[in-house]
Amino acid sequence: MALDWQVFLEDDGGGRTYLEWMFEAWGWTLSVAASAWVVAMVVGALMGTLRTVPDDRPFNRFFIKFATAWVELFRNIPVLVQIFLWYFVVPKVFPAFQQVPGFTLVVLGLGFFTSARIAEQVRAGIQALPRGQRYAAMAMGLTTFQSYRFVLWPMAFRMIWPPLTSESMNLLKNSSVAFAVSIAELTMYAMQVQEETSRGIEVYLVVTALYAISALTVNRVMAFVEKRMQIPGVVVARQSGGGH
Amino acid sequence: MGALDFAFLDWDIFNKFVLKGLLFSIELTVLATIGGIVFGTILALMRLSGRSVLVWPAQIYVNGMRSIPLVMVILWVFLLMPFLIGRSIGAEISALVTFIVFEAAFFSEIMRAGIQSISRSQVMAGQALGLTYSQNMRWIVLPQAFRNMIPVLLTQTIVLFQDTSLVYAIGAYDLLKGFVTAGKIYGRVEEVYILAAIVYFVICFSLSTSVKRLQSRMAIVR
Numbered sequence: 492m493a494l495d496w497q498v499f500l501e502d503d504g505g506g507r508t509y510l511e512w513m514f515e516a517w518g519w520t521l522s523v524a525a526s527a528w529v530v531a532m533v534v535g536a537l538m539g540t541l542r543t544v545p546d547d548r549p550f551n552r553f554f555i556k557f558a559t560a561w562v563e564l565f566r567n568i569p570v571l572v573q574i575f576l577w578y579f580v581v582p583k584v585f586p587a588f589q590q591v592p593g594f595t596l597v598v599l600g601l602g603f604f605t606s607a608r609i610a611e612q613v614r615a616g617i618q619a620l621p622r623g624q625r626y627a628a629m630a631m632g633l634t635t636f637q638s639y640r641f642v643l644w645p646m647a648f649r650m651i652w653p654p655l656t657s658e659s660m661n662l663l664k665n666s667s668v669a670f671a672v673s674i675a676e677l678t679m680y681a682m683q684v685q686e687e688t689s690r691g692i693e694v695y696l697v698v699t700a701l702y703a704i705s706a707l708t709v710n711r712v713m714a715f716v717e718k719r720m721q722i723p724g725v726v727v728a729r730q731s732g733g734g735h
Numbered sequence: 736m737g738a739l740d741f742a743f744l745d746w747d748i749f750n751k752f753v754l755k756g757l758l759f760s761i762e763l764t765v766l767a768t769i770g771g772i773v774f775g776t777i778l779a780l781m782r783l784s785g786r787s788v789l790v791w792p793a794q795i796y797v798n799g800m801r802s803i804p805l806v807m808v809i810l811w812v813f814l815l816m817p818f819l820i821g822r823s824i825g826a827e828i829s830a831l832v833t834f835i836v837f838e839a840a841f842f843s844e845i846m847r848a849g850i851q852s853i854s855r856s857q858v859m860a861g862q863a864l865g866l867t868y869s870q871n872m873r874w875i876v877l878p879q880a881f882r883n884m885i886p887v888l889l890t891q892t893i894v895l896f897q898d899t900s901l902v903y904a905i906g907a908y909d910l911l912k913g914f915v916t917a918g919k920i921y922g923r924v925e926e927v928y929i930l931a932a933i934v935y936f937v938i939c940f941s942l943s944t945s946v947k948r949l950q951s952r953m954a955i956v957r
Contacts, residue, residue, distance in 0.1 A: 567939035568932045569897040572911060575928045583925045584739060660802070667804035671903060678806050682904070691814045699803050699811070706802040 498690040499697075509684055509694075516680035517701055523598060523676060524666040524705075528659060530602025531609050536648075538562060538606060539613025540639060558610065565607035571668045574600045578672040597669045605662045612654045616647035649720055656713035660706045667702070677701060739929070743921045752920075753934075756913025759827060763909065764896045767834035768842075771895075772888065774835065775842025780872065782847060793843070800840035806904050808837045813905045826907035830899075838895055845887050849880035886950040893942050897935065910934065 499510040541558035544551045565573070577600035582588040588596070620643060628638030648655075670679040681698040685691035781793035800808070812833040817823045853876050861871040881888075900911040908916075911931050918927030 563940060564936070567897075567936045567943065569900040569911070569935055571900045571903060572928065572932050572935055576932055580925045580928050664802075664804040667806040668901065670806065678804065678810075678904075681807070681810065685810075685814070695807070695811055695814060699807055702804055702807060703799070703802045 494693055495690060496693060498684075498688050498693055501688070503684075503687070509688070512684075513677075513680060513697065513701075516675055516677045517705075519669075519674060519676040520663075520666055520678075520701075521705065523594070523601065523669055523674060524663045526598040527601035527605060527666065528662055530598060531605035531658075531662060532655075534603060534606035535609025536613055536644075537610075539610035540617065540644075542610065542614045543617045544635065562607045562610050565603050566611075568604075570601070570604045570665050571671055573604050574668055574672055576600070593672060594674060597672060597674055601662065601666060601669070605658060605665070608658050608661070609655065612651045612658065613647065616651035617643055619650060620646055646725075649717075649722065649725065652713065652717045652720070656710060656717070659713055660709050663706055663709055664702065739926055740923065741926055743923050743926075744930075748917045748921070752917035753910065753913040756908055756910040757934075759908055760896065760899045760910040763827075763831060763834060763899045763902075764892060766831055767838050767895055767899075768888075768892045770835035771838030771842040772846070774839035775844075776846045776877070778839060778843035779846040779850060782843070783850060797840045797843055800837055801844075805833075805837055805898055806901055809833045809901060809904050812836070826902065826905045829905060830902040830907045830909075834895065834899070838891075841891060842888070845884050845891060846880065848887075849884035850876055852883055853879050886946055886953065889946045889949070890943070893939050893946070896942075897939060900935070 499513070500508050503509050503512055538558040538561050541554045542562070544554055546552050546555055568576075574597060577596040578593060581596065582591070624642055624646065625638060628642040633641065666676060667678040669676050670682060673679065677698050681691075681694050684694045688694070778793045778797060781789040782797070784790060809830065813826065813829045816829050816832065857875055857879070858871060861875040866874065899909055902909050903911055906912070914927040914931040914934075915924075918924045
């Protein structure tokens with residue numbers, strides 16, 4: 492079984508080579524992942540924080556329950572099913588979403604799915620801080636928001652940066668499920684070109700390499716940020732195995 | 736609110752379409768967990784053996800698997816299996832092979848953490864009793880490592896169960912496909928996604944709740 496790399500220079504029937512198409516697909520993968528990352532970080536940080544607010548006020552108790560429900564809901568449904576729900580069901584149930592492009596719906600689906608996992612890390616990070624930090628902030632007269640903004644978040648986010656790194660890599664890999672709703676990203680590209688050219692091995696090899704390169708890049712960028720933010724003498728959370 | 740209609744729902748749909756898929760998803764999860772733990776433990780032992788001829792292949796395998804999407808692995812196995820064994824196999828067998836080789840990488844990380852959590856003095860005590868390396872692993876280290884890691888292993892199994900839905904990529908008949916098929920036949924394409932989500936949620940939520948309970952009970956024992 493000889494490999495034939497010429498396939499990438501062939502025309503795909505639409506005036507572009509398979510190589511050009513591949514870079515476009517890579518671009519889609521990266522833009523889906525990057526946009527979903529922003530959604531996941533913002534919503535995840537919010538939900539994770541809400542689960543740790545002091546429960547001495549009824550308002551806060553509602554927030555805690557809401558954020559807990561959020562995490563359980565988005566964590567216990569497979570990401571593929573969530574993508575289908577956003578892409579097919581949401582526009583049908585809420586007509587306002589019919590104008591929203593499919594790309595945005597997939598980004599919301601992936602982002603919210605990942606937000607549940609990030610929320611868990613954020614919650615764990617905040618709860619791992621010594622209780623005295625929160626009390627010190629209160630004693631200084633800071634409001635709840637101020638104590639998160641100036642005392643708890645700066646420490647917690649540094650501590651959970653390694654697990655956030657692997658969640659970010661997971662998000663990049665999970666963006667591959669967008670193939671199921673015809674987003675023209677790398678996995679979709681691989682499946683379609685394999686069908687058109689029967690050169691599956693060559694195409695899969697290159698696509699797999701692009702995923703590995705992308706994941707490694709995410710890893711390096713996050714490690715760079717971690718190093719820049721590091722406070723000398725502070726040990727960060729260890730990663731444990733498992734997850735996806 | 737748009738028009739969703741669940742009037743088509745009855746036990747017939749469950750028996751005819753969903754049950755078959757549910758059974759396959761469970762079968763896939765159970766077999767892949769067992770296979771993944773067996774191969775994962777071997778990989779973990781290779782990585783901890785200290786012999787570079789064993790460490791390097793295991794490390795490349797585990798890190799490689801962990802840096803590519805599961806969907807790509809599913810496609811790879813489905814593409815390559817006919818070349819390797821000379822005839823085409825069904826999507827279901829192909830999916831099973833995929834999940835064993837893929838999950839082995841993740842279970843190996845868990846087992847490695849488990850083995851490393853056993854204190855050095857346990858190993859030394861075994862050595863003092865005259866146990867060989869493999870006896871020491873078999874009777875002292877692995878049973879404790881496995882026991883300590885049961886909650887994490889079970890959590891990974893729940894993740895695995897959710898991921899079985901990705902066999903959609905090669906058209907294997909799993910729980911999700913069961914719902915999708917029923918939806919096409921009854922013309923209720925959107926509704927079945929909601930039903931699928933509910934079923935997955937109920938299964939995964941109750942499993943993860945019981946894992947949490949188990950975890951707190953084990954924490955007291957130790």
